[in-house]
Amino acid sequence: xxxxxxxxxxxxxxxxxxxxxxxxxxxxxxxxxxxxxxxxxxxxxxxxxxxxxxxxxxxxxxxxxxxxxxxxxxxxxxxxxxxxxxxxxxxxxxxxxxxxxxxxxxxxxxxxxxxxxxxxxxxxxxxxxxxxxxxxxxxxxxxxxxxxxxxxxxxxxxxxxxxxxx
Numbered sequence: 001x002x003x004x005x006x007x008x009x010x011x012x013x014x015x016x017x018x019x020x021x022x023x024x025x026x027x028x029x030x031x032x033x034x035x036x037x038x039x040x041x042x043x044x045x046x047x048x049x050x051x052x053x054x055x056x057x058x059x060x061x062x063x064x065x066x067x068x069x070x071x072x073x074x075x076x077x078x079x080x081x082x083x084x085x086x087x088x089x090x091x092x093x094x095x096x097x098x099x100x101x102x103x104x105x106x107x108x109x110x111x112x113x114x115x116x117x118x119x120x121x122x123x124x125x126x127x128x129x130x131x132x133x134x135x136x137x138x139x140x141x142x143x144x145x146x147x148x149x150x151x152x153x154x155x156x157x158x159x160x161x162x163x164x165x166x
Contacts, residue, residue, distance in 0.1 A: 032106045043099030046092050052137045056144035062159045063140075064088035064147045070162045074155045087146050094139035101132045 030040035042049040053063055064087040067074065071081055109125050148156065 032103060033110050034106050035103065040103060043103050044096070046095035046099055048095070048140070050133070050136075052140045053144055056141050056148075060156055060160065061141075061144040061148040062151070062156060062163075064091060064143050066159055066163050067147050067151065070159055073162055074151075074158045076151075076155065080150050083150055084147055087143050091139055091143040095136065098132050098136040098139070102129070102136070105129050105132060 030037045032040060035043070039049055057063070064084050067076065067084050068081070068088055071084075076084070105125060105128055109122075109129070112121050112125065151159070
């Protein structure tokens with residue numbers, strides 16, 4: 001019995017150390033000075049950190065993931081669910097792809113300024129950065145548009161109501 005007490009106490013210390021981890025301690029460390037650890041991780045995971053869909057949302061074009069979140073409550077048909085799942089999957093793929101390109105481009109800009117650069121390189125990589133952000137925004141807005149096309153006005157209204165309550 002006395003031999004198991006130290007094992008139990010050691011287990012408690014290990015468990016409390018694991019439980020004490022903050023969410024930020026599990027994030028990937030950003031190798032890019034211009035991106036925080038949270039931004040770096042979010043870009044690589046395909047999370048929206050730039051709040052790009054508001055123009056669509058403000059004009060009643062729902063995000064596909066919101067439609068999927070409330071598919072039962074909004075009364076989506078099996079055909080709608082299948083098509084919106086495909087839209088959401090493609091959007092996630094595109095977010096991850098563009099997030100990776102944004103990270104690589106930011107790293108290149110950081111390297112240029114760290115090692116020395118010229119105006120032409122600055123123009124090239126900053127324009128490229130704008131293209132990646134633009135392509136990401138295009139993908140998000142097109143996903144909203146394609147989701148909207150699949151829904152009835154009543155379903156859109158229901159989704160907005162459900163989203164605003166959560």
